[in-house]
Amino acid sequence: MKQNIYDHPDFFNGYKELRQSKCNYNNLLEQPALKVLLPELNGKKILDIGCGMGDFASYCIQQGAAHVTGIDISSNMISIARNNNAHNFIQYIQEALEDIDLAPLSFDIVNSSLAFHYMEDFDAITSKIANALHENGFLIFSMEHPIATARREMDKWINDENGNHLHYTIDNYQEEGQRSERWYIDGVIKYHRTLSTIINTLISHQLQIEKIIEPLPTEEAIEQLPSLQKEYRRPSFLIIKAKKVTLK
């Protein structure tokens, strides 16, 4: 099942507001860590999966990228990207990764920010990406951490009577598959996968692990968004850099 929550009006309005505030987990926690893992972008051909409003595509062009292909399932997102972050060297395509034929294309770098946990078949998408990557090219992506997606119950913090978090909960870890939760709208579907499934799937498609980040906020970020302090207690995101190697 391919999910297009970003074209649901209630979801989209809530999400747009969150992103416009700049004071969110993407800007303060996830994007800084993801950017640490980026190789040299100058002169590179880049694919951005789940490109959203095109901010990353624009960033790549500023860093000298030769061409960026941004794909996103959401027509709302692609419209904003085309309005706000248009460039001669950027092509935006409204299509799901699961449906797009990448075979005619090839890339030096594939990037994906917080999109893979919405996709059901991790093996299929990893295979498609690996086939589209040049030898020694890189896949850099972030996703919700298996610790954060494991337990089926949506609310994973246990609180005392004053609402203070006592501890985080984990359960159902080895039961991979759908997790349903409310995020602006009911029934947003994510897919839980174990750490070993994620790592082993990458390796099985000749994507060699180069670095893993479980990001922590800076002090300045915590001042802006105090809830980021919780990242010390359990990780929200898993960020991986992998290199396409050929079998010897």
Add this chain to the structure above:
Amino acid sequence: MKQNIYDHPDFFNGYKELRQSKCNYNNLLEQPALKVLLPELNGKKILDIGCGMGDFASYCIQQGAAHVTGIDISSNMISIARNNNAHNFIQYIQEALEDIDLAPLSFDIVNSSLAFHYMEDFDAITSKIANALHENGFLIFSMEHPIATARREMDKWINDENGNHLHYTIDNYQEEGQRSERWYIDGVIKYHRTLSTIINTLISHQLQIEKIIEPLPTEEAIEQLPSLQKEYRRPSFLIIKAKKVTLK
């Protein structure tokens, strides 16, 4: 601090009884998964870190290994190993990995079962092992899973009034370092490390990740030891196979 709990009489008696029963997490969960990751042992020079009673050393010889070096900090363990699992091609050394000079030795395979979480400096031990491994040699090891070591409180299951486990808890994930718990005796010290620290440290010493297992019990194992059912809810162990590669 190097810890030698296995030479504490109370700990040792409890532990010996546990291992003799055969109905334990080592035999039913951890060892089967570790053995799945072993490469061909025939003709190989092997180092076993935390060799305990020498069972694995003997197993290697049965599989045709050329030589096994077993090291363990505990004189109790080394005595049993020398009594029960002696062989011309096995050398047992009573010494901590932190203290032993591996420089004159070299190995095709380094194995370690549930020992690394007792050692404080993961970077130092990984460096020492990488230096002692031949090119294309393998490190295969198990340790307590970061999910299982994270929260400082020893009892990590939350139970209902009937003692049924409601869920597992996680906390303090990014606070690496000592965790103290009671296991036969008070004050057994383990070291919590994040997943990213473990993986990135291996990679930084040219140990390329080949496979990760978060082991699940078979149905037969659960029949013998029903508490193994909990492995579906949260992983106890992390098992990693890494290959020594040379920098290009």
